[in-house]
Amino acid sequence: MKFEHIPVLLDEAIKGLNIKEDGIYVDGTLGGAGHSLEIVKRLTSGKLIGIDQDKDALKKARKVLGDHLDKVQVVHDNYRNIRDILSRLNIYRVDGILLDIGVSSHQLDEKERGFSYHSQAPLDMRMDKTQDFSAWDVVNKYSEKDLERIIWDYGEERWAKRIARFIVDGRREKPIDTTLELVAIIKKAIPKKVRMKGPHPARQTFQAIRIEVNEELDVLKGSIPIMCRLLNKGGRLCIITFHSLEDRIVKNSFRDLNRDCVCPPELPICSCDKEREIKLITRKPIVPTKDEIDSNPRSRSSKLRIAERV
Template structure:
């Protein structure tokens, strides 16, 4: 099986994880095992890597990629939102670092039949975990016009959200929308011609919005950060790569709240609320890809890495 996924900001992640040979590390978005293969190389036989992914193809690909290191690896097919449950099941009391590479993987985009890409005609699916009962087809055909407009506006930051939702609803009254290209054509009709000529593919933002809704991508970020911080040992690092402004904002704000949890009015001379600092932010500004990386992997253009350390 050819699971092609280029690891983004690889050197920067490995450097910022501050890997100790005998430490316990979690790769919450295993993908093809690119980041993980570099983490395990720095672990001795007392170290452990826990790799989590909800995509069964990713688990298979990572098992192949990590051959020779499997004695210090535990691979779990799950969603990183269930981090606490995964660690409890493995009887892990503390970890020394966690990496999350958010969003859709190159492999999932390139595998046309998964329905993630607006460039390939395929059934409307977009599920990162094929056990998920909700797919893009249900959202497009069953959500109300108001719900569709809301998710396209909020998750896609699409200014034509209302028009797109209205065109989708009109079309599905005639026939069910079953494929990615049917949806692309509807979106193109909804967006005025002049607006279609600016800012990339006209379907990009709507597809992003539907994918986020299918996989509940935004809700799970903050709860996972809280669970990770609970398990991080002092000095342990949390590294998160985001690919769009919504994800980045959630990570930035969560890190800030955990660094400065005080909610007392500014005029209070001392803190009365009892908020305790849990994280120290390491990256004041996010780390972005170098020109060299962008030449090799154009998908890294929007990637941002934020890092914080448990105090």
């Protein structure tokens, strides 16, 4: 099995973290440790906490970080638990946190994990293999309404209603067990004329199911304020996203944390007592250069936003 994950927006993210050699940093999505390796290279007495919910990723990351493991603590967990993870390590404030959201090339390459619509595999899509709930449960147990909702909301798929109906019809005879059975149903639901153009017809539905299985958007949304509050003054939170739903969450969360008053505009004086928690380092997201997109097409839709604790 090949594990080739090219880190996206690497220089920009590392510069964005503003690394101090004695600082404490967290990579909440360690993956193949491409970003983490560049972080630890810049540390002397500092420390890196690398979190991933995928045990296979941690194995690989340990190898990549080999020469620097004395400065690294690798943790198998969900970054949503960052506060508890850090307090177990007696850490209460950090100098920078990086998130590089989404699925890794490794996870896509490992056919049996069911992330890819190109190869036959059980319907799985769990990033954390210790979790029970999988894509099989979504596809075979969700009501037609719920299927439509997630495919529409998380896949932004205009044929969500038909796809949901075809899935429910398809599973009446027998459960839908594999990725390619699901792909065949999606293809039937999308009119041929539409399906012959543009990206793979199952792309958006697979994205939606993956987001649902791993609760990706809720986890991201809930974690941003917690992460900001764990930063020392001047500490940076850098978040790389891959689609508009994720970027919107980061943008709106940063906007709210950047405000020092959330009272309705009609109130004559402020009564909310809210204090501004961060300042925005990036008003517009940083996007990859043409060179990066040419050498790593996966980077095409990536966006980096950076905030600093005040």
